[in-house]
Amino acid sequence: MSDFKVQAAGALTLAGVPFNDGDLDVLELVAQVFEPAMRALDDAPLGELPFEAGVDPSGAPAAQARS
Amino acid sequence: MTHPQDLPLREQARLISAGELDPGQLLDATLARIEERNGPLRAVVATFPERSHAMLAAAPPGPLHGVPITLKDMFSLPWRGYHNGTRHELGAPVASGVYRRLRDAGAVVAGVDNQHEIGMGTTGIASPHGAARNPWNPEHCTGGSSSGSAAAVAARMIGGAVGSDSGGSTRLPGGWCGVVGLKVTYGALPYDGYTGANSSFSGPGALGRDAADTRLLLEALLARPLPARDAASLRVGIVRRPYWEDLDAGVETRCSDALAEAGFALSALELPFAELGSPAGAVRLGAELGAAVPPAVVGELEPITRGLLLFGALQPAQRLVRADRVRARLRRAIADAFAKCDLLAWPTNSAPAPRIDAPLLELPSGPALPDAPNIRQAILANITGVPGVSVPVGFHSSGLPIGLQLLAPWGEESRLLDAAERIEVASGERWVKAAPAPAG
Numbered sequence: 001m002s003d004f005k006v007q008a009a010g011a012l013t014l015a016g017v018p019f020n021d022g023d024l025d026v027l028e029l030v031a032q033v034f035e036p037a038m039r040a041l042d043d044a045p046l047g048e049l050p051f052e053a054g055v056d057p058s059g060a061p062a063a064q065a066r067s
Numbered sequence: 068m069t070h071p072q073d074l075p076l077r078e079q080a081r082l083i084s085a086g087e088l089d090p091g092q093l094l095d096a097t098l099a100r101i102e103e104r105n106g107p108l109r110a111v112v113a114t115f116p117e118r119s120h121a122m123l124a125a126a127p128p129g130p131l132h133g134v135p136i137t138l139k140d141m142f143s144l145p146w147r148g149y150h151n152g153t154r155h156e157l158g159a160p161v162a163s164g165v166y167r168r169l170r171d172a173g174a175v176v177a178g179v180d181n182q183h184e185i186g187m188g189t190t191g192i193a194s195p196h197g198a199a200r201n202p203w204n205p206e207h208c209t210g211g212s213s214s215g216s217a218a219a220v221a222a223r224m225i226g227g228a229v230g231s232d233s234g235g236s237t238r239l240p241g242g243w244c245g246v247v248g249l250k251v252t253y254g255a256l257p258y259d260g261y262t263g264a265n266s267s268f269s270g271p272g273a274l275g276r277d278a279a280d281t282r283l284l285l286e287a288l289l290a291r292p293l294p295a296r297d298a299a300s301l302r303v304g305i306v307r308r309p310y311w312e313d314l315d316a317g318v319e320t321r322c323s324d325a326l327a328e329a330g331f332a333l334s335a336l337e338l339p340f341a342e343l344g345s346p347a348g349a350v351r352l353g354a355e356l357g358a359a360v361p362p363a364v365v366g367e368l369e370p371i372t373r374g375l376l377l378f379g380a381l382q383p384a385q386r387l388v389r390a391d392r393v394r395a396r397l398r399r400a401i402a403d404a405f406a407k408c409d410l411l412a413w414p415t416n417s418a419p420a421p422r423i424d425a426p427l428l429e430l431p432s433g434p435a436l437p438d439a440p441n442i443r444q445a446i447l448a449n450i451t452g453v454p455g456v457s458v459p460v461g462f463h464s465s466g467l468p469i470g471l472q473l474l475a476p477w478g479e480e481s482r483l484l485d486a487a488e489r490i491e492v493a494s495g496e497r498w499v500k501a502a503p504a505p506a507g
Contacts, residue, residue, distance in 0.1 A: 008381065017380045018365070019373075026374030027381075033439050034349055034378065038386065041346035046392045 004028050072100045073502075076134060076226030076280035083133040090123055090133025090175070097135040097177050101224045107506040108200045110209075110218035111137060113179040118146050123175045131287045132173030137180050138229045139213050142166060142271075143260035144176060151262045152184040152212070153364055154195045163260025165229055165271055165288065172287035180228055181215030184372045185364075186262065187356055188212060189239050189441035190426055193369040198423050201244060202503040203467050207420040208437070210240030213272065217244035220274045223502060227284040230272040231263050232455075234352055235415075235445020237272025241457035242415030242470025245501065247281045247487060248274045252478050253452030256288055265359035268352050268449035277499035278458070278487035285480060298329075298485040302408040303473075304336040309443060310413035313432050317463045322414045322471045325460035328493040331486070336404050336411070340396040341447065345439065347393035348446035350386050353379030394450050401451045405476045410486055415457040415470035417444060448474050456483040458490050459498040468498070 001009075005024040008031075012019050019027075071079060071093045082088035098116055105111050119135070126132055140150045142165045148158035162170070169176060184193040191214025192198040199214035201207040202222040209218045213230030217240035220228050230237040232250035241248020250272045263269030273288060275281035279295075286293050303326060305311065311319065326333060357379040360368075365376065404411060417440040418428040427434040448455035454477075457470035471490065475482045491499050 008377075011381055012377065015380060017377065018362075019377055022370060023373050023377055026370045027377045030371075030374040030378045033436055034346070037346040037439070038350070038382075041343055041350070041389055041393065042386060044340075044343055044389075044393075046340075046389065046396065 002028065004031065070100065071096050072223050072226065074226070075277070076275055077283045079226055080131055080134050080283065091120070093133065094119055094123055094135055094175055094177065097225065101178060104222050104224050104505055107205050108202060108218050108222055109181050109197045110199055110215040110222060110224060111178040112140065112181045112196045112215065113147065114177065115146065119175050119177050122170065126173045126175060127171065129171065129173030129287070130283060131169070134174050135177035135225060136169055136174045136227050136229065136284070137178040137216065137219055137225045138165065138176060139216050139231050140179050140182050141186065141231045141262040142229065147179065149260070149262055151186065152182040152194055154367065155364055157361065157364070158260060158262065161260045164257025165261060168256065168288050168290055171290070174287060177225060180213070180219055183211030183214055184369055185356065185360055186212040186231065186233055186236060187372050187375050189235060189438050191240065192423055192426060193372055200423065200506070201420050201467070202506060203245060205506045206422055207467060208243060208423055208426060210243035210416070210420060212236040213240050213248070213274065216274050217241055217246055217248060220244070220246045220276060221503060222506070226276070227280055228274045229288065230274050231261070231269060232272045232449065233263065233266050233269040233356065234348060234442050234449055237274060238415050238455055238457040238470070238472055239441050239445055241274060242472070243420035243468060245459045245468030245498065246274055246276055247278055247456060247458055248272055249281055249285060249456040249480065249483060250448055250454055251289070251480060252454045255478070262359065266352065266355040268348070268355065277491055277496070278484045282484045289480070293481040293484065295488065296481070296485050298489040301331055301410055301482070301486055303331040303333050304404055304408035304411045305333055306336050306338045306341060306411060306413065309342045313417060313430050314414055315418035315430065318414050318416065318418055318469050321461040321469045325471050325490055325494065326412055329490045330493070334408060336407060338404055339400045340393055341400070343393045344397055344446050344450055345443045347390035348442060348450050350382050350390040351394070352449070354382065354387060397447065398451050401447065401453060409475070409482065411474040413444065413472055415444060415472040416441060419463040419465050419467035419469065444472065453477055454480045454483055456487055458487040460490065460494070461498055
Protein backbone atom coordinates (compact mmCIF):
# COMPACT_ATOMS: atom_id res chain seq x y z
CA MET A 1 0.00 0.00 0.00
CA SER A 2 1.38 3.42 -0.92
CA ASP A 3 2.28 5.99 1.71
CA PHE A 4 -0.62 8.10 0.50
CA LYS A 5 -3.12 5.31 1.04
CA VAL A 6 -1.77 4.55 4.48
CA GLN A 7 -2.02 8.19 5.50
CA ALA A 8 -5.44 8.60 3.92
CA ALA A 9 -6.74 5.48 5.61
CA GLY A 10 -5.53 6.82 8.93
CA ALA A 11 -7.10 10.21 8.40
CA LEU A 12 -10.42 8.78 7.29
CA THR A 13 -10.49 6.37 10.22
CA LEU A 14 -9.73 9.22 12.60
CA ALA A 15 -12.52 11.28 11.06
CA GLY A 16 -14.97 8.39 11.23
CA VAL A 17 -15.56 8.34 7.49
CA PRO A 18 -16.35 4.84 6.18
CA PHE A 19 -14.32 3.59 3.21
CA ASN A 20 -13.04 0.42 1.58
CA ASP A 21 -9.74 -0.52 -0.07
CA GLY A 22 -11.09 0.21 -3.53
CA ASP A 23 -12.02 3.73 -2.42
CA LEU A 24 -8.40 4.40 -1.57
CA ASP A 25 -7.32 3.59 -5.14
CA VAL A 26 -9.74 6.15 -6.54
CA LEU A 27 -8.97 8.64 -3.80
CA GLU A 28 -5.29 8.49 -4.73
CA LEU A 29 -6.18 9.23 -8.36
CA VAL A 30 -8.41 12.15 -7.34
CA ALA A 31 -5.68 13.54 -5.11
CA GLN A 32 -3.14 13.32 -7.93
CA VAL A 33 -5.44 15.49 -10.03
CA PHE A 34 -6.45 18.07 -7.45
CA GLU A 35 -3.77 18.17 -4.78
CA PRO A 36 -1.19 20.27 -6.69
CA ALA A 37 -3.73 23.07 -7.06
CA MET A 38 -4.65 22.69 -3.39
CA ARG A 39 -1.01 23.21 -2.44
CA ALA A 40 -1.03 26.41 -4.46
CA LEU A 41 -4.06 27.53 -2.46
CA ASP A 42 -2.21 26.71 0.77
CA ASP A 43 0.87 28.68 -0.23
CA ALA A 44 -0.60 31.76 -1.94
CA PRO A 45 -0.34 35.11 -0.16
CA LEU A 46 -3.90 36.32 0.24
CA GLY A 47 -3.38 39.49 2.24
CA GLU A 48 -5.75 40.82 4.85
CA LEU A 49 -9.46 40.66 4.30
CA PRO A 50 -12.53 41.03 6.50
CA PHE A 51 -13.56 37.53 7.42
CA GLU A 52 -17.24 38.27 6.83
CA ALA A 53 -16.60 39.03 3.19
CA GLY A 54 -14.98 35.67 2.78
CA VAL A 55 -17.86 33.62 4.02
CA ASP A 56 -20.78 35.61 2.69
CA PRO A 57 -22.51 33.02 0.48
CA SER A 58 -24.72 35.52 -1.27
CA GLY A 59 -22.09 36.40 -3.84
CA ALA A 60 -23.12 39.99 -3.29
CA PRO A 61 -21.35 42.59 -5.40
CA ALA A 62 -18.03 43.78 -4.08
CA ALA A 63 -19.37 47.21 -3.24
CA GLN A 64 -21.33 45.59 -0.43
CA ALA A 65 -18.31 43.68 0.77
CA ARG A 66 -16.37 46.92 0.96
CA SER A 67 -18.98 48.90 2.86
CA MET B 68 -44.91 17.59 -42.07
CA THR B 69 -42.58 19.14 -39.49
CA HIS B 70 -42.51 17.39 -36.13
CA PRO B 71 -43.47 19.97 -33.48
CA GLN B 72 -40.28 19.26 -31.54
CA ASP B 73 -38.31 20.35 -34.60
CA LEU B 74 -39.87 23.78 -34.07
CA PRO B 75 -38.20 26.26 -31.74
CA LEU B 76 -39.66 26.53 -28.26
CA ARG B 77 -40.95 30.02 -28.98
CA GLU B 78 -42.67 28.83 -32.15
CA GLN B 79 -44.38 26.05 -30.20
CA ALA B 80 -45.65 28.69 -27.77
CA ARG B 81 -46.73 31.05 -30.55
CA LEU B 82 -48.64 28.40 -32.48
CA ILE B 83 -50.47 27.25 -29.37
CA SER B 84 -51.37 30.83 -28.53
CA ALA B 85 -52.63 31.37 -32.07
CA GLY B 86 -54.73 28.23 -31.93
CA GLU B 87 -52.68 26.62 -34.67
CA LEU B 88 -51.12 23.86 -32.58
CA ASP B 89 -53.08 21.69 -30.20
CA PRO B 90 -51.09 21.43 -26.96
CA GLY B 91 -52.40 17.94 -26.27
CA GLN B 92 -51.11 16.75 -29.62
CA LEU B 93 -47.82 18.54 -28.95
CA LEU B 94 -47.45 16.73 -25.63
CA ASP B 95 -48.23 13.35 -27.20
CA ALA B 96 -45.80 14.04 -30.05
CA THR B 97 -43.14 15.08 -27.54
CA LEU B 98 -43.53 11.92 -25.47
CA ALA B 99 -43.40 9.87 -28.66
CA ARG B 100 -40.23 11.72 -29.75
CA ILE B 101 -38.63 11.00 -26.37
CA GLU B 102 -39.62 7.34 -26.68
CA GLU B 103 -38.19 7.22 -30.19
CA ARG B 104 -34.86 8.96 -29.58
CA ASN B 105 -34.02 8.46 -25.94
CA GLY B 106 -32.87 4.84 -25.99
CA PRO B 107 -29.32 5.33 -27.27
CA LEU B 108 -28.86 8.70 -25.56
CA ARG B 109 -30.26 8.10 -22.05
CA ALA B 110 -31.18 11.75 -21.77
CA VAL B 111 -34.55 11.36 -20.06
CA VAL B 112 -34.98 9.04 -17.08
CA ALA B 113 -38.67 9.44 -16.31
CA THR B 114 -41.85 10.40 -18.06
CA PHE B 115 -45.34 10.43 -16.52
CA PRO B 116 -47.90 10.97 -19.29
CA GLU B 117 -50.92 11.04 -16.98
CA ARG B 118 -49.33 13.68 -14.74
CA SER B 119 -48.25 15.72 -17.75
CA HIS B 120 -51.71 15.62 -19.28
CA ALA B 121 -53.23 16.60 -15.94
CA MET B 122 -50.82 19.52 -15.74
CA LEU B 123 -51.82 20.55 -19.24
CA ALA B 124 -55.51 20.36 -18.39
CA ALA B 125 -54.95 22.77 -15.50
CA ALA B 126 -52.42 24.99 -17.29
CA PRO B 127 -53.16 28.70 -16.92
CA PRO B 128 -52.59 31.19 -19.71
CA GLY B 129 -48.97 32.25 -19.78
CA PRO B 130 -45.88 32.63 -21.92
CA LEU B 131 -45.32 28.87 -22.03
CA HIS B 132 -48.95 27.79 -22.09
CA GLY B 133 -49.08 24.15 -23.15
CA VAL B 134 -45.36 23.94 -23.95
CA PRO B 135 -43.54 20.79 -22.75
CA ILE B 136 -40.35 21.22 -20.72
CA THR B 137 -38.08 18.69 -19.01
CA LEU B 138 -36.19 19.17 -15.74
CA LYS B 139 -32.97 17.94 -14.26
CA ASP B 140 -33.43 15.43 -11.44
CA MET B 141 -32.55 18.09 -8.86
CA PHE B 142 -36.03 19.63 -8.70
CA SER B 143 -38.96 18.07 -6.89
CA LEU B 144 -42.35 17.70 -8.51
CA PRO B 145 -45.60 17.21 -6.61
CA TRP B 146 -45.61 13.57 -7.67
CA ARG B 147 -41.85 12.86 -7.62
CA GLY B 148 -39.15 14.08 -5.27
CA TYR B 149 -35.73 14.77 -6.71
CA HIS B 150 -33.33 11.82 -6.97
CA ASN B 151 -30.20 13.90 -7.71
CA GLY B 152 -28.76 11.24 -10.00
CA THR B 153 -29.26 8.35 -7.56
CA ARG B 154 -31.72 5.48 -7.35
CA HIS B 155 -33.42 7.07 -4.34
CA GLU B 156 -36.03 9.74 -3.90
CA LEU B 157 -33.88 12.05 -1.80
CA GLY B 158 -36.27 14.98 -1.77
CA ALA B 159 -39.92 14.98 -0.76
CA PRO B 160 -42.45 15.09 -3.58
CA VAL B 161 -43.46 18.75 -3.43
CA ALA B 162 -44.11 21.62 -5.79
CA SER B 163 -40.57 23.02 -5.87
CA GLY B 164 -40.05 26.68 -6.59
CA VAL B 165 -38.88 25.97 -10.13
CA TYR B 166 -41.87 23.70 -10.74
CA ARG B 167 -44.20 26.47 -9.54
CA ARG B 168 -42.64 29.02 -11.87
CA LEU B 169 -43.07 26.65 -14.83
CA ARG B 170 -46.62 25.72 -13.82
CA ASP B 171 -47.62 29.35 -13.37
CA ALA B 172 -46.23 30.15 -16.84
CA GLY B 173 -48.50 27.47 -18.29
CA ALA B 174 -45.71 24.99 -19.06
CA VAL B 175 -46.10 21.22 -18.92
CA VAL B 176 -43.43 19.06 -17.30
CA ALA B 177 -42.92 16.22 -19.77
CA GLY B 178 -40.07 14.38 -18.08
CA VAL B 179 -37.05 14.28 -15.81
CA ASP B 180 -33.57 14.35 -17.29
CA ASN B 181 -30.53 12.21 -16.56
CA GLN B 182 -27.69 13.88 -14.68
CA HIS B 183 -24.23 13.16 -13.32
CA GLU B 184 -24.49 11.36 -10.00
CA ILE B 185 -25.27 13.82 -7.14
CA GLY B 186 -24.07 16.58 -9.45
CA MET B 187 -20.48 15.73 -8.54
CA GLY B 188 -18.85 15.57 -11.93
CA THR B 189 -18.67 17.34 -15.26
CA THR B 190 -18.90 14.46 -17.75
CA GLY B 191 -22.35 12.91 -17.32
CA ILE B 192 -20.75 9.48 -17.22
CA ALA B 193 -21.57 8.51 -13.64
CA SER B 194 -25.28 7.79 -13.38
CA PRO B 195 -27.36 4.85 -12.17
CA HIS B 196 -29.22 5.13 -15.46
CA GLY B 197 -26.02 4.86 -17.48
CA ALA B 198 -24.03 7.67 -19.03
CA ALA B 199 -25.99 10.18 -21.05
CA ARG B 200 -24.62 10.22 -24.59
CA ASN B 201 -23.80 13.15 -26.82
CA PRO B 202 -26.32 13.46 -29.68
CA TRP B 203 -23.52 14.64 -31.99
CA ASN B 204 -21.61 11.43 -31.37
CA PRO B 205 -23.04 8.96 -28.86
CA GLU B 206 -19.59 7.56 -28.15
CA HIS B 207 -18.75 10.88 -26.50
CA CYS B 208 -19.71 12.57 -23.23
CA THR B 209 -22.48 15.09 -22.95
CA GLY B 210 -20.81 17.01 -20.17
CA GLY B 211 -22.48 17.54 -16.85
CA SER B 212 -23.87 17.51 -14.49
CA SER B 213 -26.99 18.58 -16.46
CA SER B 214 -26.12 15.87 -18.96
CA GLY B 215 -29.55 14.68 -19.98
CA SER B 216 -31.00 18.18 -20.16
CA ALA B 217 -28.42 19.29 -22.72
CA ALA B 218 -28.67 16.04 -24.67
CA ALA B 219 -32.48 16.16 -24.77
CA VAL B 220 -32.49 19.70 -26.15
CA ALA B 221 -29.73 18.96 -28.67
CA ALA B 222 -31.50 15.81 -29.88
CA ARG B 223 -34.75 17.73 -30.27
CA MET B 224 -36.64 15.63 -27.81
CA ILE B 225 -37.66 18.85 -26.07
CA GLY B 226 -37.50 22.54 -26.91
CA GLY B 227 -36.24 23.64 -23.51
CA ALA B 228 -34.97 22.11 -20.29
CA VAL B 229 -34.18 23.29 -16.81
CA GLY B 230 -30.76 22.37 -15.46
CA SER B 231 -28.69 23.38 -12.50
CA ASP B 232 -25.16 24.75 -12.20
CA SER B 233 -22.91 24.47 -9.14
CA GLY B 234 -19.61 24.26 -11.01
CA GLY B 235 -20.51 24.78 -14.64
CA SER B 236 -23.19 22.11 -14.80
CA THR B 237 -25.44 23.97 -17.22
CA ARG B 238 -22.75 25.73 -19.28
CA LEU B 239 -20.35 22.79 -19.66
CA PRO B 240 -22.89 20.35 -21.18
CA GLY B 241 -24.34 23.22 -23.20
CA GLY B 242 -20.92 23.69 -24.75
CA TRP B 243 -20.33 20.03 -25.47
CA CYS B 244 -23.84 19.38 -26.82
CA GLY B 245 -24.09 22.51 -28.96
CA VAL B 246 -26.97 24.21 -27.15
CA VAL B 247 -27.34 27.40 -25.13
CA GLY B 248 -26.89 26.76 -21.40
CA LEU B 249 -27.43 29.63 -18.97
CA LYS B 250 -26.80 29.72 -15.22
CA VAL B 251 -28.80 32.34 -13.38
CA THR B 252 -27.52 34.70 -10.71
CA TYR B 253 -27.24 33.08 -7.29
CA GLY B 254 -30.58 33.33 -5.50
CA ALA B 255 -32.51 34.58 -8.52
CA LEU B 256 -35.03 31.75 -8.23
CA PRO B 257 -36.74 30.10 -5.28
CA TYR B 258 -34.59 27.26 -3.93
CA ASP B 259 -37.23 25.20 -2.13
CA GLY B 260 -37.48 21.64 -3.38
CA TYR B 261 -34.12 22.02 -5.15
CA THR B 262 -30.88 20.29 -4.21
CA GLY B 263 -29.07 23.53 -4.99
CA ALA B 264 -30.32 24.82 -1.66
CA ASN B 265 -27.43 22.80 -0.23
CA SER B 266 -24.78 24.92 -1.90
CA SER B 267 -23.82 28.57 -2.05
CA PHE B 268 -22.47 27.81 -5.55
CA SER B 269 -25.70 26.58 -7.13
CA GLY B 270 -28.17 28.21 -9.41
CA PRO B 271 -30.80 26.74 -11.71
CA GLY B 272 -30.17 27.02 -15.42
CA ALA B 273 -32.07 27.18 -18.66
CA LEU B 274 -31.12 25.21 -21.76
CA GLY B 275 -32.46 25.97 -25.21
CA ARG B 276 -31.47 25.53 -28.83
CA ASP B 277 -30.71 29.22 -29.19
CA ALA B 278 -30.72 32.44 -27.22
CA ALA B 279 -34.30 33.38 -28.07
CA ASP B 280 -35.68 30.06 -26.84
CA THR B 281 -33.55 30.30 -23.73
CA ARG B 282 -34.83 33.82 -23.13
CA LEU B 283 -38.44 32.65 -23.26
CA LEU B 284 -37.79 29.82 -20.81
CA LEU B 285 -35.79 32.10 -18.54
CA GLU B 286 -38.53 34.72 -18.51
CA ALA B 287 -40.89 32.05 -17.24
CA LEU B 288 -38.42 30.91 -14.58
CA LEU B 289 -37.58 34.41 -13.40
CA ALA B 290 -41.22 35.52 -13.73
CA ARG B 291 -40.19 38.78 -15.33
CA PRO B 292 -39.64 39.97 -18.88
CA LEU B 293 -36.13 40.09 -20.28
CA PRO B 294 -36.50 42.52 -23.18
CA ALA B 295 -33.90 42.09 -25.92
CA ARG B 296 -31.53 44.98 -26.50
CA ASP B 297 -28.95 45.77 -29.12
CA ALA B 298 -25.63 44.30 -28.04
CA ALA B 299 -23.49 46.14 -30.58
CA SER B 300 -21.87 48.43 -28.05
CA LEU B 301 -21.05 45.82 -25.44
CA ARG B 302 -17.47 45.78 -24.21
CA VAL B 303 -16.02 42.31 -23.67
CA GLY B 304 -13.13 41.63 -21.34
CA ILE B 305 -10.65 38.89 -22.23
CA VAL B 306 -8.95 37.31 -19.23
CA ARG B 307 -6.15 35.33 -20.84
CA ARG B 308 -4.71 33.85 -17.67
CA PRO B 309 -5.91 31.23 -16.89
CA TYR B 310 -8.99 30.95 -19.10
CA TRP B 311 -7.43 31.17 -22.56
CA GLU B 312 -4.45 28.98 -21.69
CA ASP B 313 -3.94 25.26 -22.26
CA LEU B 314 -6.79 25.01 -24.76
CA ASP B 315 -7.36 22.74 -27.72
CA ALA B 316 -6.28 24.81 -30.71
CA GLY B 317 -9.55 24.37 -32.57
CA VAL B 318 -11.55 25.48 -29.56
CA GLU B 319 -9.38 28.55 -29.03
CA THR B 320 -9.55 29.60 -32.68
CA ARG B 321 -13.29 29.17 -33.00
CA CYS B 322 -14.04 31.10 -29.81
CA SER B 323 -11.69 33.94 -30.79
CA ASP B 324 -13.22 34.10 -34.25
CA ALA B 325 -16.76 34.18 -32.88
CA LEU B 326 -15.98 37.18 -30.70
CA ALA B 327 -14.33 38.98 -33.61
CA GLU B 328 -17.22 38.17 -35.97
CA ALA B 329 -19.71 39.61 -33.48
CA GLY B 330 -17.84 42.90 -33.53
CA PHE B 331 -17.60 43.39 -29.79
CA ALA B 332 -15.07 45.85 -28.44
CA LEU B 333 -12.50 43.55 -26.86
CA SER B 334 -10.02 44.47 -24.17
CA ALA B 335 -7.49 42.43 -22.20
CA LEU B 336 -8.09 42.26 -18.46
CA GLU B 337 -6.32 40.73 -15.52
CA LEU B 338 -8.33 39.03 -12.82
CA PRO B 339 -6.30 38.75 -9.63
CA PHE B 340 -6.54 35.38 -7.87
CA ALA B 341 -8.32 33.78 -10.84
CA GLU B 342 -5.86 30.90 -10.87
CA LEU B 343 -6.85 30.03 -7.32
CA GLY B 344 -10.51 29.82 -8.29
CA SER B 345 -10.31 26.11 -9.09
CA PRO B 346 -8.87 24.90 -5.79
CA ALA B 347 -10.93 27.37 -3.78
CA GLY B 348 -14.08 26.30 -5.56
CA ALA B 349 -13.26 22.62 -5.29
CA VAL B 350 -12.70 22.84 -1.53
CA ARG B 351 -15.94 24.63 -0.70
CA LEU B 352 -18.10 22.95 -3.33
CA GLY B 353 -16.80 19.53 -2.33
CA ALA B 354 -17.68 20.25 1.28
CA GLU B 355 -21.12 21.62 0.49
CA LEU B 356 -22.12 18.84 -1.88
CA GLY B 357 -20.57 16.15 0.28
CA ALA B 358 -22.37 17.29 3.40
CA ALA B 359 -25.70 16.93 1.59
CA VAL B 360 -25.30 13.28 0.58
CA PRO B 361 -27.17 10.93 2.92
CA PRO B 362 -24.73 8.34 4.36
CA ALA B 363 -27.07 5.52 3.37
CA VAL B 364 -26.63 6.44 -0.29
CA VAL B 365 -22.84 6.71 -0.32
CA GLY B 366 -22.28 2.97 -0.54
CA GLU B 367 -24.19 2.77 -3.81
CA LEU B 368 -22.36 5.56 -5.59
CA GLU B 369 -19.89 5.07 -8.41
CA PRO B 370 -16.25 4.65 -7.32
CA ILE B 371 -15.22 8.03 -8.77
CA THR B 372 -18.00 9.80 -6.88
CA ARG B 373 -16.96 8.07 -3.67
CA GLY B 374 -13.37 9.10 -4.32
CA LEU B 375 -14.40 12.73 -4.75
CA LEU B 376 -16.48 12.60 -1.57
CA LEU B 377 -13.56 11.14 0.38
CA PHE B 378 -11.22 13.76 -1.01
CA GLY B 379 -13.64 16.41 0.19
CA ALA B 380 -13.82 14.79 3.61
CA LEU B 381 -10.03 14.97 3.94
CA GLN B 382 -9.74 18.70 3.34
CA PRO B 383 -8.38 20.57 6.37
CA ALA B 384 -10.57 23.28 7.83
CA GLN B 385 -7.81 25.87 7.39
CA ARG B 386 -7.92 25.24 3.67
CA LEU B 387 -11.62 26.01 3.63
CA VAL B 388 -10.95 29.32 5.33
CA ARG B 389 -8.34 30.16 2.70
CA ALA B 390 -10.80 29.14 -0.01
CA ASP B 391 -13.35 31.57 1.39
CA ARG B 392 -10.79 34.36 1.42
CA VAL B 393 -10.01 33.64 -2.23
CA ARG B 394 -13.72 33.76 -2.88
CA ALA B 395 -13.94 37.22 -1.37
CA ARG B 396 -10.94 38.33 -3.43
CA LEU B 397 -12.52 37.00 -6.60
CA ARG B 398 -15.79 38.74 -5.85
CA ARG B 399 -13.96 42.03 -5.62
CA ALA B 400 -11.87 41.24 -8.70
CA ILE B 401 -14.88 40.50 -10.85
CA ALA B 402 -16.68 43.63 -9.67
CA ASP B 403 -13.59 45.64 -10.63
CA ALA B 404 -13.53 43.91 -14.02
CA PHE B 405 -17.17 44.77 -14.67
CA ALA B 406 -16.39 48.41 -14.00
CA LYS B 407 -14.25 48.24 -17.15
CA CYS B 408 -16.32 45.96 -19.38
CA ASP B 409 -19.84 44.62 -19.79
CA LEU B 410 -19.05 40.94 -20.24
CA LEU B 411 -16.21 38.51 -19.75
CA ALA B 412 -15.57 35.83 -22.36
CA TRP B 413 -13.60 32.62 -22.73
CA PRO B 414 -14.16 29.09 -24.05
CA THR B 415 -16.75 27.07 -22.15
CA ASN B 416 -14.70 23.89 -22.36
CA SER B 417 -10.96 23.50 -22.87
CA ALA B 418 -11.46 20.82 -25.52
CA PRO B 419 -14.34 19.04 -27.25
CA ALA B 420 -16.28 16.29 -25.48
CA PRO B 421 -14.10 13.23 -24.84
CA ARG B 422 -15.09 9.64 -25.44
CA ILE B 423 -17.12 7.98 -22.70
CA ASP B 424 -14.87 4.93 -22.67
CA ALA B 425 -11.69 7.05 -22.50
CA PRO B 426 -12.65 10.37 -20.93
CA LEU B 427 -9.47 12.31 -21.41
CA LEU B 428 -9.08 15.80 -22.83
CA GLU B 429 -6.17 16.25 -25.21
CA LEU B 430 -4.63 19.53 -24.11
CA PRO B 431 -1.29 21.20 -24.92
CA SER B 432 -0.12 20.26 -21.40
CA GLY B 433 -1.01 16.60 -22.05
CA PRO B 434 -4.02 14.33 -21.56
CA ALA B 435 -6.22 15.35 -18.65
CA LEU B 436 -9.28 13.99 -16.90
CA PRO B 437 -12.10 16.47 -17.66
CA ASP B 438 -13.15 17.68 -14.21
CA ALA B 439 -10.17 19.88 -13.39
CA PRO B 440 -10.04 21.73 -16.74
CA ASN B 441 -13.82 22.02 -16.80
CA ILE B 442 -13.95 23.44 -13.28
CA ARG B 443 -11.19 25.87 -14.14
CA GLN B 444 -13.25 27.27 -17.01
CA ALA B 445 -16.56 27.35 -15.15
CA ILE B 446 -16.14 27.95 -11.44
CA LEU B 447 -15.73 31.73 -11.41
CA ALA B 448 -19.45 32.28 -12.04
CA ASN B 449 -20.29 29.96 -9.15
CA ILE B 450 -17.79 31.43 -6.74
CA THR B 451 -18.97 34.96 -7.42
CA GLY B 452 -22.65 34.19 -8.02
CA VAL B 453 -22.82 35.99 -11.35
CA PRO B 454 -24.79 34.62 -14.32
CA GLY B 455 -23.06 32.88 -17.21
CA VAL B 456 -23.98 31.37 -20.53
CA SER B 457 -22.49 29.01 -23.09
CA VAL B 458 -23.26 29.86 -26.71
CA PRO B 459 -22.63 27.45 -29.61
CA VAL B 460 -19.96 28.94 -31.88
CA GLY B 461 -19.10 26.13 -34.24
CA PHE B 462 -17.78 22.63 -34.62
CA HIS B 463 -14.41 21.06 -33.99
CA SER B 464 -12.65 19.05 -36.68
CA SER B 465 -13.91 16.00 -34.75
CA GLY B 466 -17.46 17.08 -35.57
CA LEU B 467 -18.26 17.94 -31.97
CA PRO B 468 -19.69 21.31 -30.89
CA ILE B 469 -17.71 24.19 -29.42
CA GLY B 470 -19.15 26.67 -26.92
CA LEU B 471 -18.13 30.19 -25.97
CA GLN B 472 -18.78 31.26 -22.40
CA LEU B 473 -19.89 34.74 -21.37
CA LEU B 474 -20.25 36.09 -17.83
CA ALA B 475 -22.21 39.21 -16.88
CA PRO B 476 -22.65 41.20 -13.68
CA TRP B 477 -25.08 40.16 -10.97
CA GLY B 478 -28.65 40.05 -12.32
CA GLU B 479 -27.74 40.75 -15.94
CA GLU B 480 -29.02 37.55 -17.54
CA SER B 481 -30.66 39.56 -20.30
CA ARG B 482 -27.31 41.06 -21.31
CA LEU B 483 -25.92 37.55 -21.74
CA LEU B 484 -28.75 36.65 -24.07
CA ASP B 485 -28.40 39.91 -26.00
CA ALA B 486 -24.75 39.07 -26.64
CA ALA B 487 -25.55 35.45 -27.45
CA GLU B 488 -28.09 36.55 -30.05
CA ARG B 489 -25.54 38.87 -31.62
CA ILE B 490 -23.06 36.01 -31.87
CA GLU B 491 -25.73 33.81 -33.42
CA VAL B 492 -26.68 36.44 -35.99
CA ALA B 493 -23.02 37.07 -36.86
CA SER B 494 -22.66 33.39 -37.73
CA GLY B 495 -25.84 33.35 -39.81
CA GLU B 496 -27.36 31.22 -37.02
CA ARG B 497 -25.76 28.18 -38.60
CA TRP B 498 -24.46 26.72 -35.34
CA VAL B 499 -27.76 26.97 -33.45
CA LYS B 500 -29.81 25.73 -36.39
CA ALA B 501 -27.64 22.66 -36.92
CA ALA B 502 -29.22 19.45 -35.65
CA PRO B 503 -27.56 16.08 -35.07
CA ALA B 504 -28.75 13.04 -36.98
CA PRO B 505 -31.00 10.91 -34.78
CA ALA B 506 -28.92 8.30 -32.97
CA GLY B 507 -29.87 4.80 -33.89
